[in-house]
Amino acid sequence: MDPVEAAIFDVLAKVPAGKSVSPEQVARALNEEGWRRELGKVRAVAIGLARQERLVILRHNKPADPDTFRGVWRMRLPVAGEND
Numbered sequence: 001m002d003p004v005e006a007a008i009f010d011v012l013a014k015v016p017a018g019k020s021v022s023p024e025q026v027a028r029a030l031n032e033e034g035w036r037r038e039l040g041k042v043r044a045v046a047i048g049l050a051r052q053e054r055l056v057i058l059r060h061n062k063p064a065d066p067d068t069f070r071g072v073w074r075m076r077l078p079v080a081g082e083n084d
Helices: 003-013 023-030 035-051
Strands: 056-059 075-077
Touching: 003 023, 003 035, 003 075, 023 035, 023 075, 035 056
Parallel strands: none
Antiparallel strands: 056 075
């Protein structure tokens, strides 16, 4: 598993179900000192996971299209029945 993907799921595993995490939290888990350099990688991996429906990207606490979202975002695990 990719280290960025592993970090995303590791950070998400530490929050209650349905709660989200910021890209910064994941980047800091990867590299506390140079976390800003990790943000682009976190975004790219999160987009790929969202396209596979293994992750949900949120804008204003609502699911966002992984191909078109912009600005401040968060991520969380999918909720059962969400895409029905």
